[in-house]
Structures are given as structure tokens and as C-alpha cells.
Amino acid sequence: MIPHIRKQPLPTGITFIVVLVATLHHSMTQEVAATTAVPQTSAAPATPASPGNPERGHYNVTNGNGTVCLMARMGLQLNVTFINTENKTVQELVNLHPNQTKPTGSCDKDTAILTLTEDKTNLIFSFSLNVTSKKYHLSSLALSAAWPDMAAPLNASGSGLDYLRGTLGRSYMCREEQNLMVDANFSLNTYQLQVQPFGLNSDQFGEAEECELDEDDMLIPIIVGAALSGLVLIVLMAYLIGRKRSHAGYQTI
CATH class of the missing domain: 1.10.287 (Helix Hairpins)
Structure with missing residues (x-):
């Protein structure tokens, strides 16, 4: 069976x-x-209202013969703390507007400077190149602003920085939001950033080196x-x- x-x-x-x-x-x-999700860095007394992500701007610097020597594509947001006209400490997030921002600067063998000016705001990037290792980085960042609600103009800067590290002839890229701390009163948020301050052969970026966040x-x-x-x-x-x-x-x- x-x-x-x-x-x-x-x-x-x-x-x-x-x-x-x-x-x-x-x-x-x-x-x-x-x-x-990228955490918001905040060291101010009050949490500021977010203006949303900034528009991505295209900024170039040319040397004496008209050749592009620095290229940057990025959205920028200022995170600042200051005393307002009511004598209160406030924190604000302010976006730079590319259509209202004028780029200027200069390029040297081992130094490149990008200055962005919008109305009463000036933002200065200084890049340094180690000619031996052929590596570059953002070595200093400075902000000067005189907004109507400020009791006095704000001047903030940081030197000896080590941000946006790249290799000569290549661009540095970071699609994710980055927070670049400068001092107690100023930090810079970057979005969809790509920059190359040295070794440009034309008006095109070199091969991209992506950031750790990406x-x-x-x-x-x-x-x-x-x-x-x-x-x-x-x-x-x-x-x-x-x-x-x-x-x-x-x-x-």
C-alpha cells in the first residue's frame, strides 16, 4: 500500500x-x-526660518589674457548671527541670488581668489595650492555684510581652513549639502557644488573628485x-x- x-x-x-x-x-x-537627511547646524540663540535651498550659480574668474582660471557652480546660503537694530541677537539664513551676484577675483601660481558681491554682501573664497603634492583646498573664507536690520556691519572670516580638497587639474564636487564652519557668527551652506580653482585647460571642468557625503x-x-x-x-x-x-x-x- x-x-x-x-x-x-x-x-x-x-x-x-x-x-x-x-x-x-x-x-x-x-x-x-x-x-x-542632512542635519542643520545651529549654534545661535534662535532657529532661523529657512528660505529654502538656494539657486545654483555659475561663477568664473579670468586672468589677464581673458582665459578662465577658476570655475565654480554652486548654491550658497549664509548662516549668520548678528545684533539687530533692536539690540537683539538674531540668526538668519540668507540665500545668494546668482542673477544679482557679481563674481570677480584673481589667479596666481598657488593662490586663487573668488569674490562674490550682491548688494551689500561680499563673500571671498581663497584657495591655496601645494605645488609639491599638487593638492589644493579652500584655505580661507570671509564675509562682510551691511544689511538694513543690522545694528553694525558684520565682518567674519576664518583662515587656516581645510575645505573643498582636490587635485591639480581636477574639480571638487559635492552634490549633498555641506556646512562650512568659519567662526562663531558665520558658516556657509553649499548645495550642488563643483569648483576648480587650478589647472583649467579650457572652460570645462576637469575630472570630478566627489566628496565623502556623496x-x-x-x-x-x-x-x-x-x-x-x-x-x-x-x-x-x-x-x-x-x-x-x-x-x-x-x-x-
Whole structure:
């Protein structure tokens, strides 16, 4: 007599793993969203109202013969703290408007300067090049502003900085928002930034070197995908092993 073989339900352990995969997928999705969100840096007495992301501007500096020697594409947001006309300490986020901003500057063998002027605001970037290592960086940043609500003009600057590091002949790129701290009263938020202060061969950027924020943003989906693939593989292997053992338990009479 041939015994009646019943279909075996999924083992309890397999069911648990399936539920675990779904749970991990949900939690990892939330974690990715939380990780990619860029925290706002604030050291002021009150949280300022956000004006939204700034428009991306195109800024060039030319040397004496009219050749472009510095190129920058970026959205800029000033984060400043000052005393207003009511004698109160306030913090403001102010976007630069590319259509109202005039770029000027100069280029030398190992120094490049970009000055952006909008109404009563001046922002000065100074880049330095190490001719031995062929590496450049943003070494100083200065802001001067005389806005109507200020009790006195604001002058803030920082030297000895080490931001926007790149290689001679290549551009530095960072799509994510960056916060460049300058001093207690001023920091600069950059968006969709690409800059090359040295080694331009034409009016085109050299090969881009991406910032760590961009690399981390690309790495997270890869890690999550690999983890989910591993869990799916474990589920399939456990299910196949369980089925093999179930069939081995029956013998022909």
C-alpha cells in the first residue's frame, strides 16, 4: 500500500525568517531616509526660518589674457548671527541670488581668489595650492555684510581652513549639502557644488573628485541591497533543506 503523503507547511523557523526580512526591509528604509537627511547646524540663540535651498550659480574668474582660471557652480546660503537694530541677537539664513551676484577675483601660481558681491554682501573664497603634492583646498573664507536690520556691519572670516580638497587639474564636487564652519557668527551652506580653482585647460571642468557625503549616499543603498539579498538567500536555503528532510522521512512499504 502506498502511503498518503501530506504537503508539509513551511517550518516555523522559515516563517520567522520571512517575517524578519520584511521587518528589516522596513527598518532599513527608514534608516536610509534618516541617514541621508542632512542635519542643520545651529549654534545661535534662535532657529532661523529657512528660505529654502538656494539657486545654483555659475561663477568664473579670468586672468589677464581673458582665459578662465577658476570655475565654480554652486548654491550658497549664509548662516549668520548678528545684533539687530533692536539690540537683539538674531540668526538668519540668507540665500545668494546668482542673477544679482557679481563674481570677480584673481589667479596666481598657488593662490586663487573668488569674490562674490550682491548688494551689500561680499563673500571671498581663497584657495591655496601645494605645488609639491599638487593638492589644493579652500584655505580661507570671509564675509562682510551691511544689511538694513543690522545694528553694525558684520565682518567674519576664518583662515587656516581645510575645505573643498582636490587635485591639480581636477574639480571638487559635492552634490549633498555641506556646512562650512568659519567662526562663531558665520558658516556657509553649499548645495550642488563643483569648483576648480587650478589647472583649467579650457572652460570645462576637469575630472570630478566627489566628496565623502556623496560617496556615503551611494554606499547606503548598496549595503541595504546586499543585506536583503543575503537574507533572501538564507530563506531559500533553509526552505530547500527543510523540504529535503521532509521527503527523506517517508519510506515505501
